[in-house]
Amino acid sequence: MKNIVILGGSYAGVSTAHRILKQATNTTPFKITLISPNTDFYWNIASPRGIIPGQIEDDKLFQPISAGFDQYPAGQFEFVVGYAESLDVDAKKVRVSNNIILDYDLLILATGTNDREGMPFKGVGSTQATKDALHGFQAKVAKAETIVVCGAGVTGVEVAGELAFEYGQTKKIILLGSGSTVLEGSPASVSKISTNSLEKLNVDIRLQTKMTSSIQKPDGRLELVLSSGERLSTDLTIPTFGLVPNTSYVPEKFLNTQGYVVVDEYLKVKNAKSVWAIGDVCDTEYSQFLSCDRQSTYVAKAISSILSDAKIPPPYQPFTSKFMGFQIGKTSGTGHFGWFRIPSFVVVYLRKTLFVERLLTTVNGSQF
Template identity: 55%
Template sequence: MKHILILGGSYAGISTAHRLLKSAPKSSMKITLVSPNTHFYWSMASCRAAIPGGFADEQVFQPIAPGFEQYPAGQFGFVIGEAESLDVEGKKVVVSGTAGKQVVGYDFLVLATGSSAKGGLPFKGLGSTDVTKDKLHEFQERVKKAGTIVVAGGGVTGCEVAGELAYEYSRDKKIILIASGPSILPVAPPSVSNLAAKYLLDLKVDLKLRTKITSSLTLANNKVELTLSSGNTIKADMYIPTFGLVPNSSYIPSTYLNSDGYVFVDEYLRMKGTKDIWAIGDVSCLERPQFLTCDRQSAHVAKNLVIMLNNKAPLEYKIATRPIGIQIGRKTATGFFGTWRLPSWLMVWARKNLFTEKLKPTVDGSLF
């Protein structure tokens, strides 16, 4: 019997575990899932969940363990802890948790530890479920009290956060979105960037393009003073920098990581230079962090592991273009597929609940 160790209670980790348990011969493997989180966090809805009244906790958090109780005893184990170090040659991981440190060996290892939002913002998990919930609630309280809120960053997260804030509070609060480029959403076709900007302006967002924040100073009254590249300053009650993600890869030897901390992978999604380790989702350097991409990588690795359990050669992974959607408030959205702008009505229909209806089916495995 092969021991498959999966690090990370992310979508990538949970979906891979369920896929394996549903498709591999029961006598051929045992799976251990390691996560510092007791609950799975539906971070795709975090930009709305962070706004007071957006989503209740139970709509974005679900306990992980009950979803795996359906499988035979001895076939699945759940360890609440965090990977501290990886010994590639010795095929073991040091895990630190509430019960102290333990060494967990493996035959096959799946790295699905995801990423964190820079600055400790609750747009991704923050180390443990309790910490993430506390930060989310703290963020909500700050939003309630703020009169002027500055969102920095013209990427997807920045635009979605500004849109959610403006949809809820355009009459009561001043929402400012600062982007360094000549347009927002630089990865999107111009037609999508322009439409998203229109939606934000319609929600009365003060959009400042070609502008950078050169410094920030916390004042005595808990306000923040931001100095802009123009030399002007803005005083705000809340400052939300949305400058990308940090991969949760500190436990991985640096030789397997690129300069930004993402895992190098080969054509099979294996960590480069190894035979029995795979990296999927946000921690991998192969593709942009995205739900559809993560799901596709999970399905591929699960299929390959089943193939290898049957002593056959794994299949190569093929990169494919996936659609990207951007929600601007609750009633407008846009998106693109390659260079094509997708119909707004389709994006609004598809993303109206930010896929929260998939949370429970993901955790209990019925989605797979």
């Protein structure tokens, strides 16, 4: 019996577990243990719209993880609610919260990232904590008259666009960006379309501007001190930058200077036997859904090959060009692959629901 432990209950971990369970038939007997601090899978792809009251119901953002694996034979899968505290690759042991120590033969690190400021664009510690944070944030959005979004990257543009689509005529939406353009580093045409779309929604874009500090006022509002020296009063500030990898349990020698897990061309953790890392937590390519899905597919195939004593797949081929598509409100959007711009109508059509219909099929594995 091979013990396969997967750390992380977001897309990377859940999809890989389902793929192995479906692919590894007529192989060495195995058991998968999936560890997550969350009881539910959180479809955070839709969170920029989910922070707006009344837009997306909870059951389209959250679904129980455990129930999605009831279809598999008893004893082949176990779901443990907890988080990894330490990893010993020599002894092949993982210490999990609640004094649980798990032995593994094969280990997959899929613990992802968190938002530096604790925003509900990612899970915030547990499913209930994430729901509470999301609901609390929705209430703040509803009440606020002025909202400042700090960071003009993809998340910032999506959040500002969603807010302005809903409230552009009734609330003041301000987007701060430290660069000379929105989405700095993207093709000029993508930046231009994004800027024009945001301005049509009445977003006040302020470039080459950062928030340096904030002061809580007696009336409950915040006074932001900007890098320009200007002071800006707001009811709500939304930081959309600064992801932090969830690798506190990983020995430092396996991490790069930013805290991401270093992997080789097979997505195996360098200098750690029988350990893989996939998704946002690893250092191999841009953190985005498509890359995560490709990495999950690759590692599931590699592990299925090991279980059946077959030849392992050739090295993983990461994207060398950045690929992304994003919405700006419900009727506009853009994206690019490398320096090729994806037509706006294609992005809007593909992302009109923010893929919430794929939540259930992801959790129950029917799409894999």
